[in-house]
Amino acid sequence: MHHARQSHARTPPSERPAIPLEALWQTSTLVFIVLAGELLAVILALAPGIDGSRWVYFGLTSILIQWTSLLTVSVLALLRRPLARLRPLNVAYFALAVLLAVTSIICSLLWLALHEQLILQHEAWRALWLQFSGIALAVGLIGVAIFRSHWNARQMAVRAKQAQLDALQARIQPHFLFNTLNTCAALIHGRPEDAEQLLLDLADLFRATLSAPQEIPLEEELALTRRYLEVEALRFGHRMRIHWQLPEPLPQHLVPNLSIQPLVENAIHHGIEPSPEGGEIHIAVTQGKNLLQITVSNDLPPSGSPATRTGHRIGLESTRARVQAMTGGAGDVTTLQQNGRHTTTITLPA
Structure with a gap:
């Protein structure tokens, strides 16, 4: 039986006058x-x-x-x-x-x-x-x-x-595509439904990367992140454990497109991938009186684990720059390493 899929229609970017x-x-x-x-x-x-x-x-x-x-x-x-x-x-x-x-x-x-x-x-x-x-x-x-x-x-x-x-949108890199297609090829004969789901999720990711507006609702960005995690879950299996902490209902708040997904990607590549035992990733949304916080945290790999590839700070720096541009400097992206975990927090004015 095919997995039920919901259409996440993207709202057009808010109309803003060219001159204030x-x-x-x-x-x-x-x-x-x-x-x-x-x-x-x-x-x-x-x-x-x-x-x-x-x-x-x-x-x-x-x-x-x-x-x-x-x-x-x-x-x-x-x-x-x-x-x-x-x-x-x-x-x-x-x-x-x-x-x-x-x-x-x-x-x-x-x-x-x-x-x-x-x-x-x-x-x-x-x-x-x-x-x-x-x-x-x-x-x-x-x-x-x-x-x-x-x-x-x-x-x-x-x-x-x-x-x-544009640089961030290009970060669905060839190695990710190759890994995904290899995973899909391995699933075709034994688990064809999972292979189909994998290709549909991959299509969602590329569609968002190529055509989405600069700002989208928080709900859509989280849905895109789920699509990405579903793709990676087929590759890492039980080594990757995801915990969501989301308020009900979700805040009706705009966020920069591809702002949460790159942080989750960093958490996988620098926390889960180098660790033989894998680890946990926590994704939380907290609505305060005057601010909205989105937190992505992951277990740090044990010392002596194979080094991961470098070059992923473009996602963090691009997200920070676009959050600050969107909020006029009122928002920010911060990182913290404490108690064996790495935490990245997006802060937006409510």
């Missing part, structure tokens, strides 16, 4: 814009060469800067959906154009509303308009330059992380 426009109207960002505008108004009011009352100049400057900045943010908020389809740098240049247009409109409105009360000549207002337009242009160009530098650095970091993921 949503951050523009968060409370902290708006407070920063207001305070930065007031600081700029103070600097301009204290600058030499101002005729008349500096308090009046500060008031006009403050009104103009605050209205300009907040109206610019409002326009970008209203147009966020069509802007999301533009290239990042085009959005930055569009924001600069909006800033200049809003500056001109605010200066014109101030002239219409206040020129009689303040008894300022048209030439003085035009000079004020040119001054603030120049300031808006300078601030906007500086902002575009900073954004361009930040975006390029971010893209380089993304490409570096993708290269690490």
Whole structure:
């Protein structure tokens, strides 16, 4: 009888805007814009060469800067959906154009509303308009330059992380494939059902390696790890003993694709394979108040056991790098050797 198999449909990666426009109207960002505008108004009011009352100049400057900045943010908020389809740098240049247009409109409105009360000549207002337009242009160009530098650095970091993921995905290495196929060949005549199951599990592993998104639900990553362990169990038999400690229900949490499986692979190759008696592997998931911990631990081989092959730290380092990238540095991957066991822990903010 064939083993029943469940289809683990992969959810698409969460849609994220190419540019974090949503951050523009968060409370902290708006407070920063207001305070930065007031600081700029103070600097301009204290600058030499101002005729008349500096308090009046500060008031006009403050009104103009605050209205300009907040109206610019409002326009970008209203147009966020069509802007999301533009290239990042085009959005930055569009924001600069909006800033200049809003500056001109605010200066014109101030002239219409206040020129009689303040008894300022048209030439003085035009000079004020040119001054603030120049300031808006300078601030906007500086902002575009900073954004361009930040975006390029971010893209380089993304490409570096993708290269690490590609290296990790290539770690279903030929020796593993050869071992699996040899095991399958040995099972075909005596245990054909197990041989079929082995090939199906192998197909699952390669499908996940080649086509899965960068982040998947914890449940799917654990299912992939089970497929891998089922393949290795046919090779190691009773030498490999697996213990699962999972909460019910599993936390609905995203994890980097191929983050747990490489740690289990390391546990097998460095703990089970070199030991004649084999050993135990413990896989545990712990949900805390503010964090999620995934632990993979294995028995250390006795001293004098044959040395295992090297070169597996790429899995650990790649998992650590992708966990940190996914969580903005709030998550990490740590290791510990104590009491004859090696433990690797993935920590993610809940």
